[in-house]
Amino acid sequence: DIQMTQLPTSVSASVGDRVTITCRATQSISTYLNWYQQKLGAAPKLLIYGASTLQGGVPSRFSGSGSGTNFIFTISSLQPEDFATYYCQQSYNTPPTFGQGTKVEIK
Amino acid sequence: HVQLVQSGAEVKKPGASVKVSCKASGDTYTIYNIYWLRQAPGQGLEWMALIHPSSGQPTYAQNFQGRVTLTRDTSTSTVYMDLSSLTSDDTAVYYCATVGTYGHIDDWGQGTLVTVSS
Numbered sequence: 171d172i173q174m175t176q177l178p179t180s181v182s183a184s185v186g187d188r189v190t191i192t193c194r195a196t197q198s199i200s201t202y203l204n205w206y207q208q209k210l211g212a213a214p215k216l217l218i219y220g221a222s223t224l225q226g227g228v229p230s231r232f233s234g235s236g237s238g239t240n241f242i243f244t245i246s247s248l249q250p251e252d253f254a255t256y257y258c259q260q261s262y263n264t265p266p267t268f269g270q271g272t273k274v275e276i277k
Numbered sequence: 278h279v280q281l282v283q284s285g286a287e288v289k290k291p292g293a294s295v296k297v298s299c300k301a302s303g304d305t306y307t308i309y310n311i312y313w314l315r316q317a318p319g320q321g322l323e324w325m326a327l328i329h330p331s332s333g334q335p336t337y338a339q340n341f342q343g344r345v346t347l348t349r350d351t352s353t354s355t356v357y358m359d360l361s362s363l364t365s366d367d368t369a370v371y372y373c374a375t376v377g378t379y380g381h382i383d384d385w386g387q388g389t390l391v392t393v394s395s
Contacts, residue, residue: 202379202380204379204380204381204382206382213372213374213385213386213387213388214322214372214382214385215385216381216382216383219377219379219381219383220379220381225381225383257321257322259322259381259382261376261379261380261381262380264327264336265324265338265339266312266324266380266382267324268321268322268323268324269321270321271321271322
């Protein structure tokens with residue numbers, strides 16, 4: 171199975187801050203990398219697929235980049251509604267696997 | 278767009294089985310695959326299995342081989358996940374979700390809490 175390592179596991183930030191999360195795969199996954207947001211008590215929500223394609227309706231302050239084994243997720247200007255846990259997921263092969271999650275908390 | 282509605286919360290005793298349903302509506306013809314995943318309290322996401330709605334062909338994660346069974350009823354656009362030999366480690370929220378052609382999970386059910394307790 172492909173292991174996904176996501177860092178940091180948590181980050182404290184203020185409204186307006188730029189937040190960056192990294193995700194690393196144990197083997198090349200091309201651009202088969204997806205990012206999700208999960209708020210407490212809710213199902214995850216797809217934000218970005220194919221490493222950099224924004225899902226419809228997702229604000230442009232969210233972005234993703236990378237290919238191969240190293241990926242970056244960025245929130246350019248953190249908004250109050252962005253405080254949540256974020257997960258990366260590889261869809262290169264089965265089983266799909268997830269990073270451990272990054273909790274974005276209010277500073 | 279697809280809406281997924283799952284069955285309600287369950288409380289089971291160790292050793293029992295649970296069956297969770299997932300009913301799809303909307304643009305069901307667009308569904309490529311359906312995943313089942315789970316999330317233990319305070320933990321991350323774990324993939325369990327997938328089923329292709331048209332063929333009914335399932336694929337199971339190694340960790341759940343022999344314990345999980347996926348079935349579907351095409352007449353009602355419903356997929357079922359049956360998990361047997363439950364232990365307290367199976368206490369989790371179980372999700373069904375649709376999968377896009379890139380392997381991204383684009384629509385999620387609301388989740389079903391399964392609690393295993395004696």
